Amino acid sequence: MKIETAEQGAPGRVTEDRIRVLPNAVVVLDGVTSRTRPPDRNGGWYATKLADELARLITATDPLTDLLAQAIANLAAEHDLVPGDAPSSTAAIVRWNDETIDALVLCDTPVVAFGQTTQVLNDTRLEDLRPVSPDILAHKNKPGGWWVAEAEPLAAHQARTTSWPRSEIRSVIALTDGVSCGVSDYGLFSWEDLAEKPLGEVLDRIREAELGDSEHKRWPRYKTHDDQAIARLTP
Numbered sequence: 705m706k707i708e709t710a711e712q713g714a715p716g717r718v719t720e721d722r723i724r725v726l727p728n729a730v731v732v733l734d735g736v737t738s739r740t741r742p743p744d745r746n747g748g749w750y751a752t753k754l755a756d757e758l759a760r761l762i763t764a765t766d767p768l769t770d771l772l773a774q775a776i777a778n779l780a781a782e783h784d785l786v787p788g789d790a791p792s793s794t795a796a797i798v799r800w801n802d803e804t805i806d807a808l809v810l811c812d813t814p815v816v817a818f819g820q821t822t823q824v825l826n827d828t829r830l831e832d833l834r835p836v837s838p839d840i841l842a843h844k845n846k847p848g849g850w851w852v853a854e855a856e857p858l859a860a861h862q863a864r865t866t867s868w869p870r871s872e873i874r875s876v877i878a879l880t881d882g883v884s885c886g887v888s889d890y891g892l893f894s895w896e897d898l899a900e901k902p903l904g905e906v907l908d909r910i911r912e913a914e915l916g917d918s919e920h921k922r923w924p925r926y927k928t929h930d931d932q933a934i935a936r937l938t939p
Contacts, residue, residue, distance in 0.1 A: 705800060706938040710903035714882070714929035715911075720748035721880050721933035722793075724755040729762050729799040730935045731755050734813050734880040736792045736852065745783075750791035753779050754853060758797070768797050768808040773860035776853050785855035787845065792854035795863070796878040798937060805870050805939075810863040811852045812881045818899045819872045827851075827864045875899045876937045882930030886910040890923055899936070907932045 707730060713719030720735035733755055735747025757775040772795060779785060794811035807815040807825050814826035829850040833843055843849030851862040877898050886892045886906065890913055898906060914929050916922075 708903055708936045708938075709934065710907055711931075711933040712907055713931050714927075717931075718748065719931040719933070720746065720751060721882070721931040722748070722751040722755045723933050723935050724759055725935070726759055726762060728764060728801065729758075729797060730878060730937060731758050732796040732813055732878040732880060732933055732935055733853075734794040734811075734882075734931065734933070736794070745791055747791045747793060750779070750854075751793040753783070754793050754795070762797075762799065764799075764801055768799065768806055768865060769861050769863055772797070772808065772810070772853065772863065773857040776855065776860055777857040780855040780857075787855045790855045792844075792852045794880070795853050798876055798878050798935075800870060800937075800939070803870055804867050805873055805876060805937075806865070806867045807876070807878075808863050808865045810859065811850065812884070813879065814884050815876065815878045816895050816898070817868050817876045818874045818896065819868070822895050823866075823868070824895065825864055825866050870939055873939060875939075877934060878937075879934040880931065882932040883907065883910065883934045885923075885925075885930070886913075889925070898934070903934055903936060906934065 707725055709723050722733040724731040733751040735751030737746040757778055761771050794813040796813040796815050797808040799806045809815055809825050809827045811827055817823045845851055845856045845859050851859040
């Protein structure tokens with residue numbers, strides 16, 4: 705498996721996105737800092753710890769939801785993390801063997817597979833709730849709400865999952881929302897573009913577009929830039 709990655713933080717800040725390349729898997733995480741936790745327990749800290757734990761736990765055959773749930777539970781126990789008052793992270797996992805490619809997505813870090821057709825595995829529950837809820841955090845990790853890796857292992861079993869025959873897949877990308885916005889929000893690229901273009905060029909083009917809309921008029925959003933991370937896998 706050929707693996708390419710690219711990442712950069714939003715200007716003026718240290719990235720809280722993480723990419724971890726393993727012998728049979730790639731993990732892409734987008735850390736989210738809790739409003740009430742100390743700065744040394746931010747989203748980047750949690751994403752690093754979660755990546756470490758997944759690297760230790762990932763096997764060839766166990767369901768990805770079970771592995772993510774165990775990683776969340778282990779971190780909550782080791783670091784006394786409290787549901788609803790802890791840093792968190794989105795998660796995308798792509799795992800492969802000779803026959804199949806498995807994928808998991810929790811929250812807004814999609815995975816896209818390219819073969820005879822383009823297949824997007826995404827989790828839009830957070831995005832779907834934003835226009836209708838003034839307090840999005842009130843719906844975090846609750847039935848009917850949105851789910852993210854934090855301190856509640858149940859969230860892992862709410863993840864979206866799929867498997868593809870490896871022989872039918874030309875490439876796979878996993879990316880945080882700081883990159884997927886270039887397709888879904890800004891319309892700068894198609895998904896198919898991201899299967900072919902140099903990854904660094906993709907990140908730079910998104911940054912350029914955001915700088916040209918610093919007042920958020922063309923693309924309404926709550927911040928000008930986000931951290932960016934993308935991994936591309938080619939069997």
